[in-house]
Amino acid sequence: MKLNGTMRINENGHLEIGGCDTVELAWEFGTPLYVLDEMCFRQNCRDYNQAFSEKYRAGVIYAGKTLLNLAVCRMVDEEGLGLDVVSGGELFTALKAGFPAERIYFHGNNKSPAELAMAIESGVGCFMVDNICELELLSRLAGEYGRVPGVILRVTPGIEAHTHEYIKTGQIDSKFGLVIENGQALGGVKRSLELENLHFKGLHCHIGSQIFELESYRHAAGVMMDFVNQLHEETGARVEELDLGGGLGVYYTEGDQPRAVKEYADVLAGAVQEKAEQYRIQAPRLLVEPGRSISGPAGTTLYTVGAIKEIPGIRKYLAVDGGMGDNPRPALYQARYEAYLAGKMECPPAELVSVAGKCCESGDMLIWDAELPEAEPGDILAVSCTGAYNYSMSMNYNRLPRPAMILVRGGCAELITRRESYEDLIMNDLIPERLTKKANT
Ligand code: LLP
Numbered sequence: 001m002k003l004n005g006t007m008r009i010n011e012n013g014h015l016e017i018g019g020c021d022t023v024e025l026a027w028e029f030g031t032p033l034y035v036l037d038e039m040c041f042r043q044n045c046r047d048y049n050q051a052f053s054e055k056y057r058a059g060v061i062y063a064g065k066t067l068l069n070l071a072v073c074r075m076v077d078e079e080g081l082g083l084d085v086v087s088g089g090e091l092f093t094a095l096k097a098g099f100p101a102e103r104i105y106f107h108g109n110n111k112s113p114a115e116l117a118m119a120i121e122s123g124v125g126c127f128m129v130d131n132i133c134e135l136e137l138l139s140r141l142a143g144e145y146g147r148v149p150g151v152i153l154r155v156t157p158g159i160e161a162h163t164h165e166y167i168k169t170g171q172i173d174s175k176f177g178l179v180i181e182n183g184q185a186l187g188g189v190k191r192s193l194e195l196e197n198l199h200f201k202g203l204h205c206h207i208g209s210q211i212f213e214l215e216s217y218r219h220a221a222g223v224m225m226d227f228v229n230q231l232h233e234e235t236g237a238r239v240e241e242l243d244l245g246g247g248l249g250v251y252y253t254e255g256d257q258p259r260a261v262k263e264y265a266d267v268l269a270g271a272v273q274e275k276a277e278q279y280r281i282q283a284p285r286l287l288v289e290p291g292r293s294i295s296g297p298a299g300t301t302l303y304t305v306g307a308i309k310e311i312p313g314i315r316k317y318l319a320v321d322g323g324m325g326d327n328p329r330p331a332l333y334q335a336r337y338e339a340y341l342a343g344k345m346e347c348p349p350a351e352l353v354s355v356a357g358k359c360c361e362s363g364d365m366l367i368w369d370a371e372l373p374e375a376e377p378g379d380i381l382a383v384s385c386t387g388a389y390n391y392s393m394s395m396n397y398n399r400l401p402r403p404a405m406i407l408v409r410g411g412c413a414e415l416i417t418r419r420e421s422y423e424d425l426i427m428n429d430l431i432p433e434r435l436t437k438k439a440n441t
Contacts, residue, residue: 001338002251004297004384005040006408013346015382017300018408022342025413026302026380029404032322033302034391036067036416038075038409041298041387044261045079048290051265053080056286058269061105063246063291064090066388067299071407071416073097082125084289088115095122105152105289109176110134116141126150128204128243130177135192142197150201151192152243152287153178155185157223161208161216161247177205180227189231200237202284203228206245209292214259214267220244221268225275232281243287244268250296252385253336261293292388299387301326301403302342305379306358316353318375323357324364325400327383327390331363339370342380347373355381359398391417399425 003009010016014023018037026033045062052058061082064073068090076083077099085091086108094104101123108115109130116138119127129135129151142149154177178185185203192200207220221244228239249258269286276283303320310316329335339355341347349371357364366383375381394402401420406413 001340002384004251004300005037005043007037007300007384009345013344015340015342015345018413019411020408020413022300022302022382023380025406025408026304026342028413029406029415030419031302031304031380032320032326032403034326034386034403034405034417035300035302035413036072036387036405036407037298037300038407041072041075041295042079044294044298045076045081047261048288048294049080051262052269052286052288055262055265056269058265058286058288059241061243061287061289062294063289064094065392066291067295067390067392068093069391069405069417070097072295073099077103082287084128084291088112088118091115091119091122091124101125107154113137113141117145120145120147120149124149126152126201128152128154129188129192130154132178132188132191135188135195135198139195139197148197148199151198152202152204152241153185153188153192153200154204154206155180155188155224155227157205157207157220157227159207159216159220159223161211161213161220180223185227186231186234189237190235193235193237202239202241202243202287204243204245204287206289207247209247210249211247212249212257212259214264217244217247217264218267218271221271222275225272225279228284229275229279229281232279238282239284241287242272242284243289246289246291246293248290248293250293250385250388253338258293261290294388296385296388299385299390301383301386301390303381303383305341305375305377305381308375308377316351317356318353318372318381319356319358320366320381321358322400322403323366324359324361324395325357325397326394326403327366327386328393328395329389330366331361332393337367337383337385339367339372339381339383341373341375342382344373344379350374355383359400361397396420396425401425 048060061084062076063084082103084105102125104124106119107128156177178188307319324331355367404419405417407416
């Protein structure tokens with residue numbers, strides 16, 4: 001059991017988050033329910049600020065794809081981080097929340113002309129440009145608006161990081177970024193230097209997500225700095241900023257051993273500095289884009305246990321009132337999670353059960369083989385570390401409404417995304433005239 005952030009077991013033997021009893025939260029707000037621990041989220045932002053910004057003057061850009069709504073934007077703004085958005089929808093959310101446009105970084109491998117125009121118009125600070133098509137398009141649009149946006153070019157350093165290993169690959173085969181090895185990245189930099197409407201600021205890479213091995217980062221930073229030096233020698237271009245992406249792993253289940261943010265910072269900054277000294281060039285300013293390691297541990301999902309079914313000699317299924325609709329990660333990536341019975345935190349584990357979702361899909365299993373106290377219908381099941389890539393990847397399969405999200409802190413719980421209603425589900429449905437009567441009968 002790993003209790004994240006402000007999680008603790010209270011005097012009733014219940015799981016408490018942000019000073020709120022989760023059994024009471026479930027009763028008050030209904031389930032499934034996303035619970036976001038404000039102090040945990042903010043502390044994770046502060047750990048990054050301390051380790052990167054204060055120590056190395058590096059920039060920390062929160063990856064909004066992990067979890068984004070208006071309240072999250074406000075917290076990220078208050079904590080002073082930048083914000084990485086990857087779509088018009090994420091950008092719209094950030095702007096509506098009043099997030100300062102100059103601290104927004106626009107990512108994505110196929111930004112549409114409309115998305116780019118929206119970003120230029122609203123004064124987005126920097127564009128992470130993925131390919132030459134985008135470079136040309138951005139330059140043209142920037143010219144039309146009379147702006148000169150900052151550009152960071154995404155490149156692939158040829159390192160593929162895995163959870164427990166890293167390997168050098170035929171990096172040419174990626175939908176993201178321009179390949180260093182075959183000269184495309186160099187061509188991209190040269191082109192961005194030629195385009196008058198763009199201000200070339202630097203380079204970006206992202207080697208993967210849920211990474212524990214800092215060696216992969218040291219390697220990536222080194223390859224990127226080799227390229228920085230090559231650019232310097234061949235084009236005279238100065239790389240002001242070097243963005244090494246996100247990816248730091250978090251604890252989901254036993255065996256996951258996350259590295260401390262400050263260790264991560266020391267490795268990245270150290271590798272950049274070392275190469276800068278070796279090449280006798282000025283070290284670029286470091287940027288990082290953490291997502292999961294900020295939002296992941298701050299989230300917990302509460303479910304109500306419904307049907308319980310035992311297949312003698314085979315397995316016992318606990319079905320809950322959510323599943324792949326609110327957390328598609330187990331179905332998509334065989335991701336593993338830990339769960340607790342929120343009202344029975346002091347009861348010893350009594351049985352091995354598997355937690356099933358309620359979608360019409362055999363693959364809708366949240367957890368295989370969890371050791372839990374004996375469960376009964378009506379118990380509240382808490383799945384931890386669901387802050388990242390859960391709400392942001394949620395869907396309406398089987399027309400299940402998306403859960404609500406609440407922000408908890410100091411014993412106070414506030415709704416930050418309301419639960420979808422059945423009315424919301426049909427909000428965009430239209431009935432052609434000729435079908436109207438039928439639908440009404
Ligand atoms: N920067 C870039 C360019 C990225 O592509 C990503 C994640 C991040 C930063 C943030 O990485 P993080 O710190 O969260 O690892 N849906 C998958 C993960 C996809 C990662 C997408 N990119 C999952 O649920 O595991």
